[in-house]
Amino acid sequence: MKKYNIHEAKTNLSKIISMVQEGETVHLAKAGKIVAEVKLVKEQKKRPFPFGKYRDQISITEDWDSKEVNQQIADSTMQEDIEDPNSPEEVDGKIHPKYK
Template sequence: MKYVNTHEAKTQLSKLIARVRAGEKVAICQAGKPVALLTPYEAPRRKPRLGMWEGKVELRPGWDSPETDAEIEAMFDVLKERD
């Protein structure tokens, strides 16, 4: 992590941004103490909303049949045996 004072941050902002884009973090200090952290921007994750798959997923007849349940159970039994 690179530490810079506020004057250097103001005069070298473009270079500091280039360092951040390369993966480095930059702490901006006042009187020798960090007061801000310059890090890459991360876009907020979209929260799933209720009903967002409506009309996009089709549950066919028999999707919850005993045969399907047995197949799923067998898959997990195999996974349990591996552990």
């Protein structure tokens, strides 16, 4: 295991990366105290997404993008008590300074 101070590590970064790629672990020190460890990252295998995994759980009707369906979705998700985020906010009966 090799140890470099921060200045040496900056100067020898390419060398350190080559050492790590060869399987060596390198310690970085500041004022003689090890503050970091540089080691090879194991390549993570990308798991393939199984095509059609949710085929039986999702259904899309032919009118999925019609005005009527969009309105039904909007009506079912809208809440009457939602406040307008652009309206002035009152605190103790006074309008908040950011809205003046």
